[in-house]
Amino acid sequence: MLLSAFPPGRTWHLLRCSLMFGLAMLVSACASISQDPLPAGLTEQPPADWAQRQNMLSNLDQWQLNGKLAVRQPGENASAVINRWTQDREQYDLHLSSSFLGMGRTELSGSPGFIEIRMANGDEYRSSDPENLISAATGWQLPIDSLVWWVRGLPDPGRDYRLLFDEQGALAEIRQQGWNIRYERWQAFIADTPALPARLTARKGDRLVRLVITNWQPL
Known part of the structure; x- marks a missing residue:
């Protein structure tokens, strides 16, 4: 509906400008990632094995x-x-x-997306958010x-x-x-x-x- 408000030539010009702008932003973002310096002596190239x-x-x-x-x-x-x-x-x-x-003796049991914590005083807690439960129970x-x-x-x-x-x-x-x-x-x-x-x-x-x-x- 928005594009139909412009003449065909104008519509194509707007589309082309939008695409060129988007491409320029993508190239710029990629360039900024590749220019992120690595610590001395380290490489992203994995060894052969x-x-x-x-x-x-x-x-x-x-x-x-x-x-x-x-x-x-x-x-x-x-x-x-x-x-x-x-x-x-x-x-x-x-x-x-x-x-x-x-805390004394504390036991953490679970699997991805689930955890059960048993504290030294016998309290037990369960959650589908392991990281938040550990924080709440132990700090x-x-x-x-x-x-x-x-x-x-x-x-x-x-x-x-x-x-x-x-x-x-x-x-x-x-x-x-x-x-x-x-x-x-x-x-x-x-x-x-x-x-x-x-x-x-x-x-x-x-x-x-x-x-x-x-x-x-x-x-």
Whole structure:
């Protein structure tokens, strides 16, 4: 209806201008992304064996680890011992011990899009929004659904991501959902399996989550 108000020649001119403007904006946006400088010594070019490594780690979906977890956010610095983190495909069972806010022994069980939290005092909470429930129950900002992937050195496949590799071809950083996940140490925990993260730090604004893994074994 709007286009019919103009003569045919005028209509085509308007369409052409609109298309050229849209194309110019798209090129400009692409250029701004490509000009985003990379940290020194890092590249987006994956090593030749990355696809094989990614496939092997994706297939590692039944495991158990032990270690420590630290959370830092405005006004709070907290840590917990990971007594046991058991992963059975999509189902996780995470047992924590912490004196922070009197949490004591806390258990987080769930799968993508669902979580159940059992507190030391016997209280139980369930939600289809894991991150918000963890925040409400413990005060911690913990992206648990994505952490299941990050802890193996993999991006969450359900969300956009950017991978950065170091000069030796090791994964150095994942950028996803506004989080920067940096891999600071790798270790060959499991025979015939690529090295797994032994220490990683995830940052988003003024929030930080750090994981140190001391033991990792398949189930």
